[in-house]
Amino acid sequence: MDKVNRARRQVGVWRTTAVILGITTLGLVVAVVFLATRERTQPSQSIPTCGATASARKNPNSVDLSEPSRPGPFHDLTKHEMRQLRTFLEKHPTIHAVPAESATVNQSYIYMMDLFPANKSDVLAYLDGGKPQPSRLARVIMYRGDLEPPVVEEYACGPLPDVQNCDLIISDKRRNPIEFSLRPIGLLEYKAIFETVLTEVDAKIGYILRESYGTSYIDCKPSDCFKFYPSPVATNLVKDINKRRLWLWADYPVEYYVLHPVDFGVLAQLDGSNPKNFVIDKLWYHGKLYNSVDELIVFYNSSGPSEKSHISRHTYNPSVFSSLNLRGSPQPEEPLRPPTQVEPDGKRYSLKDRKVTYLGWSFNFRMSALTGPSLYDIRFKGERIAYELGLAEIAVFYSGYNSLHRITDFVDSGALIGTHSKSLVPGGDCPESATFINQTFSGQAVDEPVELVRSFCLFENNNGYPLRRHLSYSHYEGAFYGGMLDSVLTLRSVVTVVNYDYVFDFMFHQNGVVETRVMSTGYIFPSFYTREESPYGFKIEDNIIGNIHHHLFHFKADIDIHGTSNRYEILNISAETVELRQQPGQNYHQIRYDKILKQTEKDALYKFNFETPKYHVVHNEARKTNFDEIKAFRIALNGMSKQLLPEGVDNEVALPWARHQLVVTKHKDNEQVSSSPYAMWDSFNPVTDFTKFYEDDENIVDQDLVFWINLGLHHIPHTEDLPLTPTPGNHLTFFLLPYNYFTECPSVVSRDHIRIQHKDTDKPELGVQVDRNGNSYETCSLPSVAQQYEELLEENPDVVLQSRKDMGIF
Ligand SMILES: *[C@@H]1O[C@H](CO)[C@@H](O)[C@H](O)[C@H]1NC(C)=O
Ligand SMILES: *[C@@H]1O[C@H](CO)[C@@H](O)[C@H](O)[C@H]1NC(C)=O
Ligand SMILES: *[C@@H]1O[C@H](CO)[C@@H](O)[C@H](O)[C@H]1NC(C)=O
Ligand SMILES: *[C@@H]1O[C@H](CO)[C@@H](O)[C@H](O)[C@H]1NC(C)=O
Ligand SMILES: *[C@@H]1O[C@H](CO)[C@@H](O)[C@H](O)[C@H]1NC(C)=O
Ligand SMILES: [Cu+2]
Numbered sequence: 001m002d003k004v005n006r007a008r009r010q011v012g013v014w015r016t017t018a019v020i021l022g023i024t025t026l027g028l029v030v031a032v033v034f035l036a037t038r039e040r041t042q043p044s045q046s047i048p049t050c051g052a053t054a055s056a057r058k059n060p061n062s063v064d065l066s067e068p069s070r071p072g073p074f075h076d077l078t079k080h081e082m083r084q085l086r087t088f089l090e091k092h093p094t095i096h097a098v099p100a101e102s103a104t105v106n107q108s109y110i111y112m113m114d115l116f117p118a119n120k121s122d123v124l125a126y127l128d129g130g131k132p133q134p135s136r137l138a139r140v141i142m143y144r145g146d147l148e149p150p151v152v153e154e155y156a157c158g159p160l161p162d163v164q165n166c167d168l169i170i171s172d173k174r175r176n177p178i179e180f181s182l183r184p185i186g187l188l189e190y191k192a193i194f195e196t197v198l199t200e201v202d203a204k205i206g207y208i209l210r211e212s213y214g215t216s217y218i219d220c221k222p223s224d225c226f227k228f229y230p231s232p233v234a235t236n237l238v239k240d241i242n243k244r245r246l247w248l249w250a251d252y253p254v255e256y257y258v259l260h261p262v263d264f265g266v267l268a269q270l271d272g273s274n275p276k277n278f279v280i281d282k283l284w285y286h287g288k289l290y291n292s293v294d295e296l297i298v299f300y301n302s303s304g305p306s307e308k309s310h311i312s313r314h315t316y317n318p319s320v321f322s323s324l325n326l327r328g329s330p331q332p333e334e335p336l337r338p339p340t341q342v343e344p345d346g347k348r349y350s351l352k353d354r355k356v357t358y359l360g361w362s363f364n365f366r367m368s369a370l371t372g373p374s375l376y377d378i379r380f381k382g383e384r385i386a387y388e389l390g391l392a393e394i395a396v397f398y399s400g401y402n403s404l405h406r407i408t409d410f411v412d413s414g415a416l417i418g419t420h421s422k423s424l425v426p427g428g429d430c431p432e433s434a435t436f437i438n439q440t441f442s443g444q445a446v447d448e449p450v451e452l453v454r455s456f457c458l459f460e461n462n463n464g465y466p467l468r469r470h471l472s473y474s475h476y477e478g479a480f481y482g483g484m485l486d487s488v489l490t491l492r493s494v495v496t497v498v499n500y501d502y503v504f505d506f507m508f509h510q511n512g513v514v515e516t517r518v519m520s521t522g523y524i525f526p527s528f529y530t531r532e533e534s535p536y537g538f539k540i541e542d543n544i545i546g547n548i549h550h551h552l553f554h555f556k557a558d559i560d561i562h563g564t565s566n567r568y569e570i571l572n573i574s575a576e577t578v579e580l581r582q583q584p585g586q587n588y589h590q591i592r593y594d595k596i597l598k599q600t601e602k603d604a605l606y607k608f609n610f611e612t613p614k615y616h617v618v619h620n621e622a623r624k625t626n627f628d629e630i631k632a633f634r635i636a637l638n639g640m641s642k643q644l645l646p647e648g649v650d651n652e653v654a655l656p657w658a659r660h661q662l663v664v665t666k667h668k669d670n671e672q673v674s675s676s677p678y679a680m681w682d683s684f685n686p687v688t689d690f691t692k693f694y695e696d697d698e699n700i701v702d703q704d705l706v707f708w709i710n711l712g713l714h715h716i717p718h719t720e721d722l723p724l725t726p727t728p729g730n731h732l733t734f735f736l737l738p739y740n741y742f743t744e745c746p747s748v749v750s751r752d753h754i755r756i757q758h759k760d761t762d763k764p765e766l767g768v769q770v771d772r773n774g775n776s777y778e779t780c781s782l783p784s785v786a787q788q789y790e791e792l793l794e795e796n797p798d799v800v801l802q803s804r805k806d807m808g809i810f
Helices: 003-025 027-041 052-056 079-091 120-129 187-195 197-213 293-301 403-407 531-536 650-654 691-695 784-795
Strands: 108-116 137-144 151-158 165-168 227-233 245-251 261-269 279-285 288-290 349-352 355-358 361-368 372-380 383-398 409-411 435-441 450-472 480-497 500-508 514-522 537-541 544-547 549-559 567-579 587-597 614-624 630-638 662-666 705-715 732-739 754-758 768-771
Touching: 079 108, 079 137, 079 151, 108 151, 108 361, 187 197, 197 245, 197 261, 197 279, 197 293, 227 261, 227 403, 245 403, 261 403, 279 293, 279 403, 288 293, 349 450, 355 480, 361 450, 361 480, 361 500, 372 480, 372 500, 383 500, 383 514, 383 732, 409 650, 514 549, 514 705, 531 537, 531 544, 549 630, 549 732, 567 705, 614 705, 630 705, 662 691, 705 732, 768 784
Parallel strands: none
Antiparallel strands: 108 137, 137 151, 151 165, 227 245, 245 261, 261 279, 279 288, 349 355, 355 361, 361 372, 372 383, 383 409, 383 549, 435 450, 450 480, 480 500, 480 754, 500 514, 514 732, 537 544, 549 705, 567 587, 567 614, 614 630, 630 732, 662 705, 754 768
């Protein structure tokens, strides 16, 4: 007998001894455990089954995507409401909006119409108190190019759909009217820029462009002409609230143009509302800034070839580094389709009037044109957990040597976040089984409402990992298995703001957890390579460096735990020194937690510190657990980021929300949004100053609380960001987790759960049974793998639980 066999036999002997010992010494206890287990898991006769039985019943879930004639308080503006509102605005004696088709920058025209959510107290009185539904209002953004000086005006108009009034929105949290220079870029302005500034560029220095780059803007083959990438210069950089400056950077029109910059850009001056006054302010050429066209011409005409650019475009070919074509040798070698999601018994969620129900969950959702996706009235098992949960702002701050990247600080509300969510592709963006949902916005150049197709997708999938599981393999441990995959419902939208794509997911787990996630993908925004750019990025292709930048995302979570009277506490984790006791006189160190109640808004400002770990929990003091503990939800932040720029200068002023990872404020109806569509430009004097939300330092004990969450990441692009930034590694998430809220994990009710135990606990050798809670493979034609697995267990139950063989491992 060799050593290995001898060792095996010894282990076997030891095992047998241990088991006999176990059974004899712990016999009583084990028997009790077995009895209890058996009692709890007798399959109930009343459990219906899927498959045969189910086909006699009907899956009660349904999906209805039609637009309601009587929309609820959270529903976005319907087409009917938008049409009515537009007619009203065109007839209004002082607003007198012009029809979109004929509008010019110097007229009064409708920039955007969006739902203006009713005040929370009125909506709660309707939802919970049986009061009538509050009237629906719209927020209308009017561009008043017709006024002197031109301004932007925000109106609240209602009641919808038969509008009676439009009133300027007056609030101490948002100034109104707003300087015209701060308005989001619109289609009309863009058109005007091409007709003025860029046409002037071509007329005056087209020859420089053609000599330096082989193309220009107008006098070129259409498929060859430069495309221009816009980058706003916020007002704090020019120290003047009325100055509107926009860099336009030249890129070759190769898929994808942003990855093909040259070293030429124009700073456009777009003051006022008359496009005739749109002119060239400055230019960047070959690593230097020029104060005027003439200055550039004089330099250029008197310079030798070495002081000029000589760049030729990448010709488009299917394998150019920036294209999205398959290249290299394909994998797998043969076409084999990827795994896919199936819903064997149909949908387990319902959708009607933008309200979703799913395995105990319900919520409403919308897509604000201004701030993007938002969820309302999120409930689990009938109890409201959050009144509102949604995106508030997206920002990305760049650095660089060249004058454009140096000033580029995008605050994406200024590009209307919601309107960039469309055209989700089944199999590419969402599982094929998903429900795709259109979204309607008011148009800028057309009177009719614009329906963006497949703006959201809604799907249930299993994450491929267990929500929970435990295996007690051996007799001694009790011999049972219980586990279930984490099947979740996801509401997804992907916002494409020019080059970047942001994937926003709201996920509902069966254990009462809401997960909010953002992932970034899309193209990076690189600059033309020069040696001076090296502190700001790696050279990743012939002519480009990927400039370092900081992504930031702001979310609003209006959490309501058992009503609106809530407390925010931290569970403060610290190390303590205690006596070891068993070694008298010797100290020992361990961790503990202390509850700290946050009293005021300023007291609650949170900056993450690795040295002081803590939990953030929210509860209603009047509703404790059976054990008199806090019955709470926990806010867990996975994706916090530190904003390094100094506070109060430059464009940092536009995002004071990025100063803290978490801010808790008392709910106010006029503090609906932490940012504004003017934040891209308004850093000289922000229209909405988030610090005002907490500067009054109000008491937040037993109040209606709003949690403002900031996630982010620094991005130093690298070659594998070509062609697109991949999402793995940049998932930023936060969770709302029940925390002593339920008496046990609410997923215990899930039929997804699989339990395996011995058919007879006293006679394990008879084998095991698999309880699928009505989803038995015999009646439900489960995937054949499940059937094969159960057949395998019949043959050899030791595959899952210790039954006949002694495996020889503890
Ligand atoms: C969504 O938009 C597409 C394209 O316009 C249209 O065919 C489809 O009917 C729309 N879906 C709904 C539910 O209106
Ligand atoms: C408004 O702009 C249009 C073209 O952009 C121009 O033809 C018209 O004269 C302007 N009107 C006024 C009052 O400036
Ligand atoms: C610069 O050179 C261009 C092209 O040779 C010529 O048309 C233009 O008149 C020159 N301008 C000046 C100011 O020298
Ligand atoms: C909270 O914990 C930190 C360590 O994480 C400790 O320094 C601090 O004293 C604690 N505060 C309270 C009030 O317990
Ligand atoms: C909503 O609340 C704001 C701020 O408290 C108030 O000014 C406004 O009148 C309220 N709106 C309605 C429709 O009651
Ligand atoms: Cu990035």
